[in-house]
Amino acid sequence: xxEKKVILRAENLTKRxxxxxxxxxxSFSVREGELKILIGPSGGxxxxxxxxxxxxxxxxxxxxxxxxxxxxxxxxxxxxxxxxKVGMIFQDFNxxxxxxxxxxxxxxxxxxxxxxREEARARASAELExxxxxxxxxxxxxxxxxxxxxxxxxxxxxxxxxVVMLLDEPTSALDPELISEVLSVIRDLRANGxxxxxxxxxxxxxxxxxDEILFMEDGVIVETGSPKKLFNxxxxxxxxxxxxxxxxxxxxxx
Amino acid sequence: MEELFFIQNDVAPAxxxxxxxxxxxxxxxxxxxLVIGVFVGVLRVFGNPxxxxxxxxxxxxxxxxxxxxxxFIWYFGLPHIGIYFTPYVASVIAxxxxxxxxxxEYIRGxxxxxxRGQMLAAKSLGFSKIRMIRHVVLPQAVRRALPGCGNxxxxxxxxxxxxxxxxxxxxxxxxxxxxxxxFKYTEVFMIVGAVYLVLTSxxxxxxxRLEARVRIPGFQH
Numbered sequence: 315x316x317e318k319k320v321i322l323r324a325e326n327l328t329k330r331x332x333x334x335x336x337x338x339x340x341s342f343s344v345r346e347g348e349l350k351i352l353i354g355p356s357g358g359x360x361x362x363x364x365x366x367x368x369x370x371x372x373x374x375x376x377x378x379x380x381x382x383x384x385x386x387x388x389x390x391x392x393x394x395x396x397x398x399k400v401g402m403i404f405q406d407f408n409x410x411x412x413x414x415x416x417x418x419x420x421x422x423x424x425x426x427x428x429x430x431r432e433e434a435r436a437r438a439s440a441e442l443e444x445x446x447x448x449x450x451x452x453x454x455x456x457x458x459x460x461x462x463x464x465x466x467x468x469x470x471x472x473x474x475x476x477v478v479m480l481l482d483e484p485t486s487a488l489d490p491e492l493i494s495e496v497l498s499v500i501r502d503l504r505a506n507g508x509x510x511x512x513x514x515x516x517x518x519x520x521x522x523x524x525d526e527i528l529f530m531e532d533g534v535i536v537e538t539g540s541p542k543k544l545f546n547x548x549x550x551x552x553x554x555x556x557x558x559x560x561x562x563x564x565x566x567x568x
Numbered sequence: 569m570e571e572l573f574f575i576q577n578d579v580a581p582a583x584x585x586x587x588x589x590x591x592x593x594x595x596x597x598x599x600x601x602l603v604i605g606v607f608v609g610v611l612r613v614f615g616n617p618x619x620x621x622x623x624x625x626x627x628x629x630x631x632x633x634x635x636x637x638x639x640f641i642w643y644f645g646l647p648h649i650g651i652y653f654t655p656y657v658a659s660v661i662a663x664x665x666x667x668x669x670x671x672x673e674y675i676r677g678x679x680x681x682x683x684r685g686q687m688l689a690a691k692s693l694g695f696s697k698i699r700m701i702r703h704v705v706l707p708q709a710v711r712r713a714l715p716g717c718g719n720x721x722x723x724x725x726x727x728x729x730x731x732x733x734x735x736x737x738x739x740x741x742x743x744x745x746x747x748x749x750x751f752k753y754t755e756v757f758m759i760v761g762a763v764y765l766v767l768t769s770x771x772x773x774x775x776x777r778l779e780a781r782v783r784i785p786g787f788q789h
Contacts, residue, residue, distance in 0.1 A: 370688050390696065398694035408689035411787050412708045422693035425703050456786020467689070474693060 318346040320382070321509045322400075322478050327366045327376030329359075329533075337362045337373065338533045344478065344511055349504050351520040352513035353544075354530035355556070360513035361405075363530065364480045367511070368400045369393060381477065398426060401471030401479040405486050407463040409455040409470075415442060415462075416451040419470045427474070441469035445499050461492030468499055479503070481512035517560050521545060529553045571755070579746055579756060586742030587763060593656070593728045593738055594767075597663035598721050604664060605671020605717070606706070612672060613679040614701055623672070630669035636730055638662045643734040655736035659728075667724050674716030678709035711782055718775035722768050729764070739763060 323343040329336050337359045344350050352360045365371040367378060369387045378385045380396060387393045409418050419438035423429040429437070442451050445465040455463055464484055471479060484500065485493040497519055503510065504523060514520060520527055521541040529537045529544060537544065537553045545561070548554045611623040630638070643658040653661065682705050690700040732741030743760035747753045 365688075368692055370691055394694045394696055397692055400692070402689070402692035404685060404689060406685050408683070408685035410686055410689070410704055410708075411683075412711065412784050421703060422690075422695065425699050426694045454785045454787070456784075470689075470693070 318348070320344070321346050321380070322367070322511075323379040324367060325377050325379075327363065327373045327378075329362050329366055329371060329373050336533045337366060340366075340376070340530075340533075340535050342528060342535065342538070344509055346509055347507045348525045349510045349512065349523055350526050350528060351524040352511065352528050352530055353515070353517070353520060353556075353560075354536075358531045359533035360530050361482050362533070364402075364482045364511065364513060367480055368397050368402060370402075394426075398422075398474050399477050401474060401476035403464070403467055403471060403479065403481040403484045405483040407455075407460070407467045407487070409463055409466055411455050414452050414454055415447060415458065415466045415469075418455070418466055419473050422470070423473055437473055438469070441473045442466070444472070445469045446495075459492060460488045461495045464488065464496045465499055468496075468503075472503075478509040478511070481510060481514075483513050483515070485514065485516060515560070517557075529556065531556070574750070574752070575755070575759070578750070579759060582742045582746050583739060583759065583763065586737065586739035589656075589731075589736065589738040589741075590725075590728055590767075593659055593663065593731055593736070594725055597660050597667060597728065598724055600660070600664035601667025601671055601720070601724065602717065604668025605675050605720075606710070608668060608672035609675025609679060609709075609713075610701060610706070612676050614697065627669045627672055630665050631673075635662065635666050635727055636733055638666060639730060639734050655731070655734050658734055659731040659736045663724060663728060663731075666727075667720060670720045670723075671713075671717050674713040674720065675709060677716070678712035679705060681712055682708050708787070711784070711787065714775070714779050714782070718772070718779075721775065722771055725767050725771060726764060 320343045325341045327337055327340045340359070340363050342350070352363065354360055362371055366373040366376070369378075369385075372387075378387070380399065385392065385396050387396070410421065413421060416435065416438045419441055420431075420434040423434035423437055424431060427434075439448075439451060442448060445468055447462060447465055447469065450458060450462060455466075458466065468484075481500070485496050488496060493516070497516065500510070500512070501523065524541050526538060527541050527544045528535050529548075529550075531552060537548055537550045539548070544553060545557055548557060608623045608626060611619045612627070615623060633641075639659065639662045642653060642662050643655060646653065646658075686704060686708075687700060690704045695704065728738065729740035731738050732744060735741075737745070739760060743756050747756040750756070
Protein backbone atom coordinates (compact mmCIF):
# COMPACT_ATOMS: atom_id res chain seq x y z
CA UNK A 315 0.00 0.00 0.00
CA UNK A 316 1.44 3.33 -1.01
CA GLU A 317 1.71 6.05 1.61
CA LYS A 318 -0.68 8.97 1.18
CA LYS A 319 1.04 12.24 0.39
CA VAL A 320 1.92 14.72 3.10
CA ILE A 321 -0.50 17.68 3.07
CA LEU A 322 0.92 19.79 5.84
CA ARG A 323 4.30 19.74 7.46
CA ALA A 324 5.62 21.97 10.22
CA GLU A 325 9.16 22.05 11.44
CA ASN A 326 10.59 23.49 14.62
CA LEU A 327 7.78 25.93 15.34
CA THR A 328 8.77 28.08 18.29
CA LYS A 329 6.81 30.81 20.00
CA ARG A 330 7.83 33.00 22.92
CA UNK A 331 5.84 35.49 24.94
CA UNK A 332 8.49 37.55 26.67
CA UNK A 333 10.75 35.10 28.44
CA UNK A 334 8.29 32.27 28.35
CA UNK A 335 8.59 29.76 25.55
CA UNK A 336 5.06 28.51 24.97
CA UNK A 337 5.96 26.41 21.96
CA UNK A 338 9.32 24.71 21.65
CA UNK A 339 10.53 23.27 18.35
CA UNK A 340 7.25 21.60 17.48
CA SER A 341 7.46 19.47 14.36
CA PHE A 342 4.92 17.15 12.78
CA SER A 343 3.30 16.31 9.49
CA VAL A 344 -0.17 15.23 8.39
CA ARG A 345 -0.95 13.02 5.45
CA GLU A 346 -4.00 13.27 3.25
CA GLY A 347 -7.17 12.17 5.00
CA GLU A 348 -5.52 11.78 8.40
CA LEU A 349 -6.94 13.03 11.67
CA LYS A 350 -4.27 14.00 14.16
CA ILE A 351 -5.38 14.82 17.64
CA LEU A 352 -3.54 17.03 20.07
CA ILE A 353 -4.06 16.09 23.68
CA GLY A 354 -2.56 17.55 26.78
CA PRO A 355 -3.20 19.80 29.75
CA SER A 356 -4.60 23.29 29.20
CA GLY A 357 -1.86 25.83 28.69
CA GLY A 358 0.33 23.15 27.20
CA UNK A 359 0.62 24.92 23.85
CA UNK A 360 -2.06 23.16 21.78
CA UNK A 361 -3.84 26.37 20.80
CA UNK A 362 -0.59 28.16 20.16
CA UNK A 363 0.58 25.35 17.91
CA UNK A 364 -2.65 25.42 15.90
CA UNK A 365 -2.58 29.21 15.62
CA UNK A 366 1.07 29.16 14.58
CA UNK A 367 0.24 26.77 11.76
CA UNK A 368 -1.85 29.39 9.98
CA UNK A 369 0.16 32.28 11.41
CA UNK A 370 -2.64 33.86 13.42
CA UNK A 371 0.17 33.80 15.94
CA UNK A 372 3.54 34.60 14.42
CA UNK A 373 6.09 31.97 15.42
CA UNK A 374 9.56 33.23 16.28
CA UNK A 375 11.04 30.37 14.34
CA UNK A 376 9.94 27.44 12.26
CA UNK A 377 8.73 26.61 8.78
CA UNK A 378 5.51 25.26 7.36
CA UNK A 379 4.90 23.45 4.08
CA UNK A 380 1.54 22.93 2.42
CA UNK A 381 1.38 20.35 -0.35
CA UNK A 382 5.16 20.34 -0.47
CA UNK A 383 5.47 24.10 -0.95
CA UNK A 384 6.91 26.21 1.81
CA UNK A 385 4.57 28.91 3.06
CA UNK A 386 6.29 32.26 2.70
CA UNK A 387 4.16 33.88 5.33
CA UNK A 388 5.97 37.19 5.33
CA UNK A 389 4.43 37.88 1.94
CA UNK A 390 0.91 39.07 2.62
CA UNK A 391 -0.67 37.80 -0.56
CA UNK A 392 0.79 34.39 -0.08
CA UNK A 393 -0.29 34.32 3.54
CA UNK A 394 -3.89 35.24 2.64
CA UNK A 395 -4.01 32.62 -0.10
CA UNK A 396 -2.58 30.00 2.25
CA UNK A 397 -5.11 30.75 4.98
CA UNK A 398 -7.97 30.19 2.53
CA LYS A 399 -6.77 26.63 2.15
CA VAL A 400 -6.50 26.02 5.87
CA GLY A 401 -9.86 25.97 7.63
CA MET A 402 -9.90 26.94 11.27
CA ILE A 403 -12.47 26.14 13.94
CA PHE A 404 -12.28 27.90 17.27
CA GLN A 405 -13.37 26.91 20.74
CA ASP A 406 -15.61 30.00 21.00
CA PHE A 407 -17.00 29.63 17.46
CA ASN A 408 -16.13 33.25 16.62
CA UNK A 409 -19.09 33.79 14.35
CA UNK A 410 -19.59 37.28 12.99
CA UNK A 411 -22.30 38.64 15.27
CA UNK A 412 -23.82 41.02 12.73
CA UNK A 413 -24.50 38.35 10.11
CA UNK A 414 -27.02 35.54 9.86
CA UNK A 415 -25.84 31.95 9.63
CA UNK A 416 -25.88 32.07 5.86
CA UNK A 417 -24.27 35.53 5.93
CA UNK A 418 -21.45 34.13 8.03
CA UNK A 419 -20.77 31.41 5.51
CA UNK A 420 -21.00 33.52 2.36
CA UNK A 421 -19.09 36.63 3.45
CA UNK A 422 -15.63 35.22 2.74
CA UNK A 423 -16.84 33.71 -0.53
CA UNK A 424 -17.93 37.16 -1.66
CA UNK A 425 -15.18 39.35 -0.27
CA UNK A 426 -12.20 37.00 -0.26
CA UNK A 427 -12.88 34.66 -3.17
CA UNK A 428 -14.73 37.27 -5.21
CA UNK A 429 -17.74 35.06 -5.93
CA UNK A 430 -20.90 36.81 -7.06
CA ARG A 431 -23.63 37.04 -4.47
CA GLU A 432 -26.03 34.50 -5.93
CA GLU A 433 -23.38 31.87 -6.36
CA ALA A 434 -22.07 32.52 -2.87
CA ARG A 435 -25.57 32.24 -1.39
CA ALA A 436 -26.12 28.92 -3.14
CA ARG A 437 -22.80 27.56 -1.94
CA ALA A 438 -23.38 28.80 1.61
CA SER A 439 -26.84 27.20 1.71
CA ALA A 440 -25.41 23.92 0.52
CA GLU A 441 -22.74 23.96 3.22
CA LEU A 442 -25.28 24.74 5.92
CA GLU A 443 -27.46 21.93 4.69
CA UNK A 444 -24.50 19.60 4.92
CA UNK A 445 -24.12 20.36 8.63
CA UNK A 446 -27.88 20.04 9.17
CA UNK A 447 -28.77 23.72 9.57
CA UNK A 448 -31.07 24.27 6.62
CA UNK A 449 -33.88 25.55 8.88
CA UNK A 450 -31.63 27.99 10.70
CA UNK A 451 -30.01 29.80 7.78
CA UNK A 452 -31.59 33.18 8.50
CA UNK A 453 -30.92 33.17 12.23
CA UNK A 454 -28.35 35.38 13.89
CA UNK A 455 -25.63 33.88 16.11
CA UNK A 456 -27.44 35.06 19.23
CA UNK A 457 -30.45 32.97 18.20
CA UNK A 458 -28.48 29.74 17.80
CA UNK A 459 -27.36 27.18 20.36
CA UNK A 460 -23.67 26.56 20.95
CA UNK A 461 -23.71 23.37 18.91
CA UNK A 462 -25.48 25.12 16.04
CA UNK A 463 -22.98 27.99 16.17
CA UNK A 464 -20.08 25.59 15.96
CA UNK A 465 -21.68 23.83 13.01
CA UNK A 466 -22.11 27.21 11.26
CA UNK A 467 -18.43 27.87 11.83
CA UNK A 468 -17.59 24.48 10.33
CA UNK A 469 -19.77 25.26 7.29
CA UNK A 470 -18.05 28.63 7.01
CA UNK A 471 -14.64 26.97 6.92
CA UNK A 472 -15.76 24.24 4.50
CA UNK A 473 -17.16 26.76 2.03
CA UNK A 474 -13.61 27.88 1.32
CA UNK A 475 -12.67 24.38 0.11
CA UNK A 476 -9.83 23.92 2.58
CA VAL A 477 -7.30 21.14 2.06
CA VAL A 478 -6.74 20.83 5.79
CA MET A 479 -8.71 21.87 8.84
CA LEU A 480 -7.44 22.97 12.23
CA LEU A 481 -9.89 22.46 15.07
CA ASP A 482 -9.04 24.13 18.34
CA GLU A 483 -11.06 22.39 21.07
CA PRO A 484 -14.25 22.56 19.01
CA THR A 485 -16.45 21.09 21.75
CA SER A 486 -14.93 22.58 24.89
CA ALA A 487 -17.38 25.48 25.14
CA LEU A 488 -20.45 23.30 24.59
CA ASP A 489 -23.01 21.87 26.96
CA PRO A 490 -22.55 18.10 27.25
CA GLU A 491 -25.67 17.25 25.26
CA LEU A 492 -24.56 19.47 22.37
CA ILE A 493 -21.11 17.93 22.04
CA SER A 494 -22.27 14.91 20.08
CA GLU A 495 -23.88 16.94 17.26
CA VAL A 496 -20.56 18.65 16.60
CA LEU A 497 -18.53 15.48 16.93
CA SER A 498 -20.81 13.72 14.47
CA VAL A 499 -20.16 16.48 11.89
CA ILE A 500 -16.43 16.01 12.43
CA ARG A 501 -16.89 12.27 12.06
CA ASP A 502 -18.61 12.84 8.69
CA LEU A 503 -15.73 15.05 7.57
CA ARG A 504 -13.30 12.32 8.49
CA ALA A 505 -15.34 9.77 6.55
CA ASN A 506 -15.25 12.06 3.51
CA GLY A 507 -11.49 12.20 3.66
CA UNK A 508 -10.88 15.65 5.15
CA UNK A 509 -7.40 16.10 6.58
CA UNK A 510 -7.61 17.47 10.11
CA UNK A 511 -5.60 18.47 13.13
CA UNK A 512 -7.70 18.81 16.22
CA UNK A 513 -7.05 19.57 19.84
CA UNK A 514 -9.57 18.18 22.29
CA UNK A 515 -10.22 16.81 25.74
CA UNK A 516 -12.70 14.27 24.32
CA UNK A 517 -10.55 11.29 25.05
CA UNK A 518 -13.12 8.77 23.84
CA UNK A 519 -13.47 10.48 20.50
CA UNK A 520 -9.69 10.67 20.18
CA UNK A 521 -9.29 7.01 20.93
CA UNK A 522 -11.90 6.04 18.40
CA UNK A 523 -11.14 8.43 15.55
CA UNK A 524 -7.51 9.56 15.62
CA ASP A 525 -4.91 8.17 13.27
CA GLU A 526 -2.34 9.52 15.63
CA ILE A 527 -2.34 11.31 18.95
CA LEU A 528 0.20 13.96 19.83
CA PHE A 529 0.63 14.46 23.55
CA MET A 530 1.66 18.05 24.32
CA GLU A 531 2.84 19.57 27.54
CA ASP A 532 4.77 22.77 28.37
CA GLY A 533 5.01 23.67 24.70
CA VAL A 534 6.62 20.39 23.71
CA ILE A 535 5.22 17.50 21.72
CA VAL A 536 6.17 14.90 24.31
CA GLU A 537 5.07 11.77 22.55
CA THR A 538 3.36 10.73 19.34
CA GLY A 539 1.68 7.49 18.51
CA SER A 540 -1.48 5.58 17.77
CA PRO A 541 -4.29 5.91 20.34
CA LYS A 542 -3.73 2.34 21.35
CA LYS A 543 -0.08 2.89 22.08
CA LEU A 544 -0.56 6.12 24.01
CA PHE A 545 -3.46 4.79 26.04
CA ASN A 546 -1.87 1.52 26.98
CA UNK A 547 1.86 1.58 26.64
CA UNK A 548 3.14 5.10 26.40
CA UNK A 549 6.90 5.33 26.54
CA UNK A 550 7.05 8.49 28.54
CA UNK A 551 6.16 8.40 32.24
CA UNK A 552 4.36 11.76 32.06
CA UNK A 553 2.20 10.64 29.13
CA UNK A 554 1.15 7.55 31.06
CA UNK A 555 0.19 9.61 34.09
CA UNK A 556 -1.83 12.04 32.01
CA UNK A 557 -3.79 9.39 30.15
CA UNK A 558 -4.45 7.46 33.33
CA UNK A 559 -5.93 10.56 34.93
CA UNK A 560 -7.96 11.71 31.94
CA UNK A 561 -9.42 8.26 31.35
CA UNK A 562 -10.42 8.19 35.00
CA UNK A 563 -12.30 11.48 34.62
CA UNK A 564 -13.88 11.16 31.21
CA UNK A 565 -14.07 7.40 30.88
CA UNK A 566 -12.81 5.32 28.02
CA UNK A 567 -15.97 5.64 25.99
CA UNK A 568 -17.64 8.67 24.55
CA MET B 569 -52.11 91.40 17.67
CA GLU B 570 -49.19 93.67 16.99
CA GLU B 571 -46.92 90.89 18.22
CA LEU B 572 -48.33 88.43 15.74
CA PHE B 573 -47.86 90.79 12.80
CA PHE B 574 -44.30 91.41 13.95
CA ILE B 575 -43.59 87.70 14.02
CA GLN B 576 -45.33 87.02 10.72
CA ASN B 577 -43.84 89.93 8.76
CA ASP B 578 -40.38 90.43 10.21
CA VAL B 579 -39.30 87.44 12.22
CA ALA B 580 -40.57 84.52 10.18
CA PRO B 581 -39.02 85.38 6.78
CA ALA B 582 -35.64 86.22 8.32
CA UNK B 583 -35.54 83.13 10.49
CA UNK B 584 -36.64 80.99 7.57
CA UNK B 585 -33.68 82.29 5.59
CA UNK B 586 -31.43 81.62 8.55
CA UNK B 587 -32.82 78.16 9.02
CA UNK B 588 -31.97 77.22 5.44
CA UNK B 589 -28.40 78.37 5.98
CA UNK B 590 -28.24 76.38 9.22
CA UNK B 591 -29.40 73.25 7.45
CA UNK B 592 -26.86 73.83 4.72
CA UNK B 593 -24.21 74.01 7.43
CA UNK B 594 -25.39 71.04 9.47
CA UNK B 595 -26.00 68.40 6.82
CA UNK B 596 -22.60 68.43 5.09
CA UNK B 597 -20.76 68.95 8.39
CA UNK B 598 -22.51 65.95 9.90
CA UNK B 599 -21.71 63.81 6.85
CA UNK B 600 -18.07 64.87 6.55
CA UNK B 601 -17.64 64.67 10.31
CA LEU B 602 -18.90 61.11 10.38
CA VAL B 603 -16.65 60.05 7.49
CA ILE B 604 -13.63 61.69 9.13
CA GLY B 605 -14.56 60.13 12.45
CA VAL B 606 -14.77 56.62 11.04
CA PHE B 607 -11.51 57.04 9.15
CA VAL B 608 -9.61 58.53 12.10
CA GLY B 609 -11.12 56.05 14.54
CA VAL B 610 -9.93 53.14 12.38
CA LEU B 611 -6.46 54.66 12.11
CA ARG B 612 -6.26 55.09 15.86
CA VAL B 613 -7.04 51.43 16.47
CA PHE B 614 -5.60 49.66 13.44
CA GLY B 615 -3.07 52.09 11.98
CA ASN B 616 0.67 51.71 12.12
CA PRO B 617 2.38 53.57 15.00
CA UNK B 618 3.05 56.66 12.90
CA UNK B 619 -0.51 57.03 11.59
CA UNK B 620 -1.94 56.27 15.01
CA UNK B 621 0.09 59.03 16.56
CA UNK B 622 -0.88 61.43 13.79
CA UNK B 623 -4.55 60.63 14.33
CA UNK B 624 -4.18 61.05 18.10
CA UNK B 625 -2.59 64.45 17.53
CA UNK B 626 -5.51 65.48 15.31
CA UNK B 627 -8.01 64.53 17.98
CA UNK B 628 -6.05 66.27 20.72
CA UNK B 629 -5.93 69.51 18.70
CA UNK B 630 -9.47 69.62 17.40
CA UNK B 631 -11.04 68.45 20.61
CA UNK B 632 -8.80 70.66 22.69
CA UNK B 633 -9.20 74.02 20.95
CA UNK B 634 -12.46 75.84 21.64
CA UNK B 635 -14.62 75.68 18.54
CA UNK B 636 -14.94 79.48 18.30
CA UNK B 637 -11.17 79.74 18.28
CA UNK B 638 -11.03 77.15 15.50
CA UNK B 639 -13.58 79.15 13.49
CA PHE B 640 -11.54 82.34 13.97
CA ILE B 641 -8.40 80.59 12.80
CA TRP B 642 -10.03 79.20 9.66
CA TYR B 643 -11.69 82.48 8.76
CA PHE B 644 -9.53 85.29 10.18
CA GLY B 645 -6.20 83.51 10.64
CA LEU B 646 -5.59 81.69 7.41
CA PRO B 647 -5.85 84.76 5.14
CA HIS B 648 -2.56 85.84 6.73
CA ILE B 649 -0.87 82.96 4.97
CA GLY B 650 -2.82 83.57 1.79
CA ILE B 651 -5.64 81.07 2.26
CA TYR B 652 -9.12 82.51 1.93
CA PHE B 653 -12.40 80.76 2.71
CA THR B 654 -15.90 82.15 2.50
CA PRO B 655 -17.63 82.25 5.92
CA TYR B 656 -19.75 79.28 4.86
CA VAL B 657 -16.83 77.12 3.75
CA ALA B 658 -14.76 78.05 6.79
CA SER B 659 -17.68 77.05 9.03
CA VAL B 660 -18.23 73.69 7.34
CA ILE B 661 -14.51 72.90 7.55
CA ALA B 662 -14.34 73.83 11.22
CA UNK B 663 -17.50 71.91 12.12
CA UNK B 664 -16.52 68.81 10.15
CA UNK B 665 -13.06 68.62 11.67
CA UNK B 666 -14.26 69.25 15.20
CA UNK B 667 -17.14 66.81 14.84
CA UNK B 668 -14.84 64.21 13.27
CA UNK B 669 -12.54 64.35 16.29
CA UNK B 670 -15.45 63.57 18.62
CA UNK B 671 -16.91 60.89 16.33
CA UNK B 672 -13.53 59.18 16.15
CA GLU B 673 -13.61 58.73 19.89
CA TYR B 674 -16.98 56.95 19.78
CA ILE B 675 -15.85 54.84 16.84
CA ARG B 676 -12.59 53.98 18.59
CA GLY B 677 -14.44 52.77 21.67
CA UNK B 678 -16.76 50.67 19.52
CA UNK B 679 -13.86 49.18 17.55
CA UNK B 680 -12.14 48.16 20.77
CA UNK B 681 -15.32 46.42 21.93
CA UNK B 682 -15.40 44.00 18.98
CA UNK B 683 -14.27 40.57 20.12
CA ARG B 684 -10.78 39.66 18.99
CA GLY B 685 -11.90 36.15 18.13
CA GLN B 686 -13.99 37.44 15.23
CA MET B 687 -10.92 39.09 13.77
CA LEU B 688 -8.97 35.85 14.13
CA ALA B 689 -11.81 34.06 12.35
CA ALA B 690 -11.79 36.62 9.52
CA LYS B 691 -8.04 36.31 9.15
CA SER B 692 -8.26 32.52 9.16
CA LEU B 693 -10.64 32.77 6.20
CA GLY B 694 -8.06 34.73 4.24
CA PHE B 695 -9.35 38.28 4.80
CA SER B 696 -6.74 40.99 4.44
CA LYS B 697 -6.63 43.52 7.25
CA ILE B 698 -8.44 46.19 5.26
CA ARG B 699 -11.19 43.85 4.09
CA MET B 700 -11.56 42.51 7.61
CA ILE B 701 -12.04 46.03 8.95
CA ARG B 702 -14.43 46.95 6.17
CA HIS B 703 -16.65 43.86 6.21
CA VAL B 704 -16.40 42.40 9.70
CA VAL B 705 -15.31 45.03 12.18
CA LEU B 706 -16.85 48.29 10.97
CA PRO B 707 -20.41 47.03 10.39
CA GLN B 708 -20.48 46.03 14.05
CA ALA B 709 -18.54 48.99 15.40
CA VAL B 710 -20.70 51.55 13.63
CA ARG B 711 -23.81 49.99 15.16
CA ARG B 712 -22.24 50.14 18.60
CA ALA B 713 -21.12 53.73 18.06
CA LEU B 714 -24.47 54.93 16.78
CA PRO B 715 -25.85 56.29 20.08
CA GLY B 716 -22.66 58.26 20.73
CA CYS B 717 -22.36 59.51 17.17
CA GLY B 718 -26.02 60.52 17.24
CA ASN B 719 -25.33 62.54 20.34
CA UNK B 720 -22.49 64.29 18.57
CA UNK B 721 -24.74 65.15 15.62
CA UNK B 722 -27.25 66.71 18.00
CA UNK B 723 -24.42 68.74 19.52
CA UNK B 724 -23.42 69.79 16.02
CA UNK B 725 -26.91 71.14 15.33
CA UNK B 726 -26.51 73.43 18.31
CA UNK B 727 -22.93 74.49 17.86
CA UNK B 728 -23.62 75.33 14.22
CA UNK B 729 -25.00 78.53 15.78
CA UNK B 730 -21.40 79.67 16.25
CA UNK B 731 -21.07 80.24 12.50
CA UNK B 732 -22.55 83.71 12.86
CA UNK B 733 -19.38 84.68 14.80
CA UNK B 734 -17.54 84.59 11.47
CA UNK B 735 -20.39 86.32 9.60
CA UNK B 736 -22.05 83.23 8.23
CA UNK B 737 -25.54 84.44 9.02
CA UNK B 738 -27.58 81.42 9.91
CA UNK B 739 -30.52 80.99 12.26
CA UNK B 740 -28.92 82.49 15.35
CA UNK B 741 -27.31 85.24 13.28
CA UNK B 742 -30.64 86.27 11.77
CA UNK B 743 -32.21 86.19 15.22
CA UNK B 744 -29.47 88.42 16.58
CA UNK B 745 -29.99 90.97 13.77
CA UNK B 746 -33.75 91.20 14.29
CA UNK B 747 -33.44 91.27 18.02
CA UNK B 748 -30.98 94.11 18.05
CA UNK B 749 -33.08 96.09 15.55
CA UNK B 750 -36.28 95.65 17.53
CA PHE B 751 -34.95 95.07 21.05
CA LYS B 752 -37.36 92.12 21.31
CA TYR B 753 -34.64 89.79 22.52
CA THR B 754 -36.86 87.52 24.56
CA GLU B 755 -39.46 86.89 21.87
CA VAL B 756 -36.99 86.42 19.06
CA PHE B 757 -34.59 84.13 20.90
CA MET B 758 -37.44 82.07 22.36
CA ILE B 759 -38.49 81.38 18.79
CA VAL B 760 -34.91 80.70 17.68
CA GLY B 761 -34.46 78.30 20.58
CA ALA B 762 -37.70 76.54 19.73
CA VAL B 763 -36.57 76.06 16.14
CA TYR B 764 -33.34 74.41 17.35
CA LEU B 765 -35.43 72.24 19.63
CA VAL B 766 -37.47 71.11 16.63
CA LEU B 767 -34.27 70.36 14.70
CA THR B 768 -32.66 68.37 17.50
CA SER B 769 -35.88 66.50 18.19
CA UNK B 770 -36.23 65.59 14.53
CA UNK B 771 -32.61 64.42 14.48
CA UNK B 772 -33.10 62.38 17.64
CA UNK B 773 -36.20 60.76 16.17
CA UNK B 774 -34.40 59.98 12.91
CA UNK B 775 -31.40 58.53 14.72
CA UNK B 776 -33.63 56.40 16.86
CA ARG B 777 -35.34 55.01 13.80
CA LEU B 778 -31.98 54.32 12.21
CA GLU B 779 -30.83 52.47 15.32
CA ALA B 780 -33.98 50.38 15.27
CA ARG B 781 -33.56 49.62 11.59
CA VAL B 782 -30.01 48.31 11.87
CA ARG B 783 -30.63 46.48 15.14
CA ILE B 784 -29.52 42.85 15.15
CA PRO B 785 -31.06 40.27 17.46
CA GLY B 786 -28.92 39.72 20.49
CA PHE B 787 -26.19 42.06 19.33
CA GLN B 788 -26.74 44.80 21.90
CA HIS B 789 -25.85 42.66 24.88
